[in-house]
Amino acid sequence: MTKNKPNNTSKGVQWKNSLSPQAIEFTQPSIMLKMVSTVDDRGWPHITIITSNRAIADDTIVWGAFTEGSSKEHVKKNPKQGILYMTAEMPFKFMQVKVEFEQIKKEGEDLEYFNNTELMRYFTYVRVHTAFYNTVVAATHVRDLPLLGIISGIVKNLVGKSGLRTGLDEKRLNPIGYKLYTAPIAVRAIAYVDPTDGYPIIIPCIPLQAADHNRLVFPVSSNKLDLFQIPEDAKVAVHCMNFDFANQVVKGTFTGIQKSRAIKFGVIEIEEIYNSCPPIYGVIYPPERRYERPKVTNFHL
Template sequence: MSKKAKVWNSKFSKEGIELSEMEVGLKLLATIDPRGWPHITMISFNRAKTPDQVVWGEFTKGTSKRNVLQNPKQGAFYMNAVMPYKFLQAKMIYTHRMTGGEDCEYFSRGQMLRYNTYMNVEKAYYNSVESVTPVMDLKILPIAKGLILDLFAKRKANDSNSEDKLHRLGYDLYNNPFNPKFISIIDPDDGYPIIIPCFQLRAPDRSKLIFTYSHFKEDLEKLKIGAHVSTFAVIADEIELINLVVQGTFIGTQKFGNVKCGIIEIDEVYNSMPPLPGIIYPTLKTRPKVLNFNH
């Protein structure tokens, strides 16, 4: 990353506002759950309305909407969908929300919802910008380097006796080298969650994730053993958008095939797709239905 990438400004630049207003692109939101763990959600109805205010809309009910009401600190990430790839990171704090109004109307009249007559953006969440990076280039060379290093590390890191925490769809999603993947960590400097591109993230088996330090090394090295992280993988094809959130604990680094990797032990797998977002691992334990009332 260049020296420019290290700068955090107090307001969005004109270029940053334009990037946040794109209709086709990737817009992610990181929140903090009641346990203090970061959580990642994709919220397409999300833009910098002014240089110091971000507004995002509620289309479906999920974990992030509950999180911000309990802990207002958030991280945002915006990236365009075509080369050359550009992105920015932001830190912001929730201030209030409104049902209806001009911002809900703005999101509902966009290309994604303008012909949707049965469901629209119902609530708008308003956030004050604390800090934001300049618009940066997502370098392709470090991504390619990560792909090569993964070839050596992934096989060596596989444990055939590990628990199957990640289902087959999630395993394939994280191991497709061309799928965008991201890590959210709590910045130890200020307690805000940040979202880091991590295309080099892989699942060597179905109990853990690993990543090389080939890209965004400075950010990834902020992780300390025992820190909780949230990861996000996504793929879009002509039919549907598939994404998944995997949350885990950073347990340190190890060399696999002479490649240094960070290791994330999987704690939870969260389905972030409609119609029912929620935890799919570990399996929710329920009490058996009572059929006999004679005992």
């Protein structure tokens, strides 16, 4: 399969075409944040958490499916993906990878490995049933996510985010989503499609919050080199998860950097909201794209 040459010229962010031994080891813990971003039929990024996910060689990453969702369908049509690995405890460290889907396996040692990890071994009715194998196209080195930048972002939100409210009567975020996106601390990340090669990139952005029910904002306080690479008017996907594992994906347009009370914020206009929690996965906003679960009318054993 012919692959586009990855973008490795982002200012200050260096990409390599394979994983180092240290990078491979970094992906191994089962208890860490592991996100995968795919591209849908519209060319919009999608983002999800896939914890059964690790490098098995310097050029191969495998992740496993135990539920059915949009990401598994996206990669069959567009194999380009972005992956984020981030430690679960401070000091936070993270690594970004661009990969291309190659093949599926329904059995083998990788599935056995995933089903025997700390997260999965005690599940009786849920098993990792499919392994998705992906070729590494580009990867950053393991980087620090400074605590000072996170704290600074929280303070800047307190001062400036209210100045970026839309004033709209509509409430696109439902009560669960609004609570998730206004919590001072939660796991949040932004995905966008790199225009130079078509691969998604995921950026951790913990200080990102909702200015109101219709707009997300993030202070440019950490990962500045990454955040300034998001093109204006790009479609983005934002994943937010709290410490009770409630989560929701918001998609929309990044309209650029604005100042509010002398503080620079990135601004995202909410256009679509995706429920990524069981039992029903799918779009919940806008209403015309809302997923409606089929009614069961035929009961039999």
